[in-house]
Amino acid sequence: MPTFVYMTRCDGCGHCVDICPSDIMHIDKTYRRAYNIEPNMCWECYSCVKACPQNAIDVRGYADFAPLGHSVRVQRDEQKGTIAWKIKFRNGTEKNFLSPITTKPWGTAIPKLAEVAGPTQEMRDSELLYSEPKFIRMDDGGLHTLKSNRLKMKKGVAY
Amino acid sequence: MQGYVAIMVLLVVAGTLFDVIHKGSARYFFDNWRKSKTKGAKEVGGGELVSIAVQTAVVDVLASGEFCNARRRLAHLLTMYGFIIYLVTTVMMVFCYPTAATPTPELVPQLWWLGGLMVCLGGYWFWFFIRVDVAAEGGSPFRVMRADLFILSLLASVTLGLIWAFLQAKGGAGARVLFGLYIVATTVLFGAVPWSKFAHMFFKPAAAFEKRITKADGTAENLPTLSRDDPEQQKRHSMELLRDAPMDMGLGIKREAPRHY
Numbered sequence: 001m002p003t004f005v006y007m008t009r010c011d012g013c014g015h016c017v018d019i020c021p022s023d024i025m026h027i028d029k030t031y032r033r034a035y036n037i038e039p040n041m042c043w044e045c046y047s048c049v050k051a052c053p054q055n056a057i058d059v060r061g062y063a064d065f066a067p068l069g070h071s072v073r074v075q076r077d078e079q080k081g082t083i084a085w086k087i088k089f090r091n092g093t094e095k096n097f098l099s100p101i102t103t104k105p106w107g108t109a110i111p112k113l114a115e116v117a118g119p120t121q122e123m124r125d126s127e128l129l130y131s132e133p134k135f136i137r138m139d140d141g142g143l144h145t146l147k148s149n150r151l152k153m154k155k156g157v158a159y
Numbered sequence: 160m161q162g163y164v165a166i167m168v169l170l171v172v173a174g175t176l177f178d179v180i181h182k183g184s185a186r187y188f189f190d191n192w193r194k195s196k197t198k199g200a201k202e203v204g205g206g207e208l209v210s211i212a213v214q215t216a217v218v219d220v221l222a223s224g225e226f227c228n229a230r231r232r233l234a235h236l237l238t239m240y241g242f243i244i245y246l247v248t249t250v251m252m253v254f255c256y257p258t259a260a261t262p263t264p265e266l267v268p269q270l271w272w273l274g275g276l277m278v279c280l281g282g283y284w285f286w287f288f289i290r291v292d293v294a295a296e297g298g299s300p301f302r303v304m305r306a307d308l309f310i311l312s313l314l315a316s317v318t319l320g321l322i323w324a325f326l327q328a329k330g331g332a333g334a335r336v337l338f339g340l341y342i343v344a345t346t347v348l349f350g351a352v353p354w355s356k357f358a359h360m361f362f363k364p365a366a367a368f369e370k371r372i373t374k375a376d377g378t379a380e381n382l383p384t385l386s387r388d389d390p391e392q393q394k395r396h397s398m399e400l401l402r403d404a405p406m407d408m409g410l411g412i413k414r415e416a417p418r419h420y
Binding site for chain 2: 012085088
């Protein structure tokens with residue numbers, strides 16, 4: 001189900017070019033609009049579809065399992081911190097989803113690694129990974145539980 | 160000159176009509192509108208239509224609201240308002256003050272200069288620094304395609320017009336040659352409407368209006384219409400994690416301008 005671009009919607013900003021993990025979204029040299037240069041190499045990750053500020057990118061479904069009349073469209077609203085999906089079935093059934101994509105304002109939860117002290121030799125020799133949470137170290141103390149680590153089970157999807 | 164201006168107006172009208180018929184854009188626009196009317200979840204009333212038309216005119220047309228990139232928006236505003244001022248003052252000078260017997264008020268040529276310089280500022284800024292193939296793709300600013308016909312003929316027309324006016328005021332040599340080149344560039348600008356982007360000033364507002372209509376009638380081109388603004392949606396289980404989050408979370412990936420390589 002490769003992506004394609006509505007040329008009249010695209011303004012050639014290039015966000016899709018930057019985000020495409022396959023590097024197949026390019027800017028057309030003549031019209032200066034984005035296009036998928038290699039649709040068969042598209043793995044339908046929807047990154048470009050979500051990144052497009054003009055909603056100019058859509059995904060074409062193969063006719064065998066996404067028959068005519070269906071639609072799967074997404075709107076990533078960064079300012080509200082949400083992502084919304086609208087799924088339309090061929091028979092007219094419609095499903096709408098709204099989910100959070102961040103719980104903190106963008107850029108506020110980026111770890112400042114430059115300010116963290118470098119690892120000691122002991123840490124380098126250790127089999128543990130950098131910042132590996134303490135509570136999964138089964139060699140340290142007794143059995144770790146949610147309670148002993150002051151954690152709480154949350155209903156639903158935890159981010 | 161009055162005859163020339165009238166011919167240019169006719170060329171723009173004829174070119175736009177040809178473009179509309181050739182591409183079938185008007186038929187597509189009305190067909191689409193009719194279709195969205197039948198598919199829409201609610202009917203858009205007359206009052207709402209007027210309000211949408213006003214919003215389109217103010218936000219999308221007068222303030223170039225569709226641009227996400229602030230630099231592109233500013234360059235577009237400079238070019239657009241510069242061109243309008245330049246065009247109106249040119250027509251005023253040609254039709255209202257055609258001879259020495261009817262001296263032009265000082266303000267009009269000053270506005271003409273201001274308009275021309277605004278077009279040059281916005282246009283050259285766009286051409287050399289903002290265009291996606293130069294700013295992000297690393298292409299040469301001197302690589303010219305047919306798609307550049309509008310911006311290049313506009314810049315050539317205004318630049319040559321300004322140089323010609325300057326030379327004429329100073330009584331310098333070459334004013335006649337510059338005037339000839341100015342006329343050629345202007346004729347290309349207004350005569351090449353079917354092959355250039357000139358007609359965007361007519362079809363872009365129509366597209367922006369249609370986009371707002373589809374949002375109002377609920378079709379939204381199949382795009383989701385759910386938003387966190389809606390108090391009903393805030394009660395959703397999935398929104399629990401955002402209960403205390405600010406309504407404006409700032410920009411995510413759009414904090415950085417795209418640099419393709």
